[in-house]
Amino acid sequence: MSPSSRVKRTTRETDIDLSLELDGRGRAEITTGIPFFDHMLTLFAAHGYFDLTLTARGDLEVDQHHTVEDVGICLGQALRQALAHRPAVRRYGSARVPMDEALAQVTVDLSNRPYLHFQVKLPPGGAGLDPQLLKEFWRAVSVHGGITLHIEVPYGENTHHIMEAVFKAAGRALDDATRPEPRAEGVPSTKGVL
DSSP, X not given: OOOEEEEEEEOSSEEEEEEEESSSOSOEEEEOSOHHHHHHHXXXXXXXXXXXXXXXXXXXXXXXHHHHHHHHHHHHHHHHHHHTXXXXXXXXXXXXXXXXXXXXXXXXXXXXXXXXXXXXXXXXXXXXXXXXXXXXXXXXXHHHHTOEEEEEEEEOSOHHHHHHHHHHHHHHHHHHHHSBOTTOSSSSSTTSOO
């Protein structure tokens, strides 16, 4: 049975219901009220082969920040919960994904030590999602998922292409890291615990 999880989060700013299956087929049913964000999360699920169902209602009349950050919190929590059902994973994963002129590199360690290295320069101009929220989203995933996450874009000119490459690369890197490791005896650490 595939590791899965469900996270619900309700605050005065957002109401989120998220279900995740690690060994999915890349199916996504996503509604956040931010169409571009829905598109990015759909790409993340498709390229990570995760089945992701997400409904988020947020105070978009204020701005996108609360919705995007809280979805990141829930996705991080869902990854952590699903991984609790699969202690023997590969742990590390990385991916380099081009999107036309842009290249994204994402490297992860399911270390239970959250850390975000974010080296992404976004050009002026939006893409349907406030570009500043890209870092906030991945910081929330990292902190609440217990993930060391390095995201780098060495070059790129188009904000849409840069963001798309990041979400695709993150999906592929996490797919790699969350795969079962049949040779492992327990958690993949010489400490015996992550």
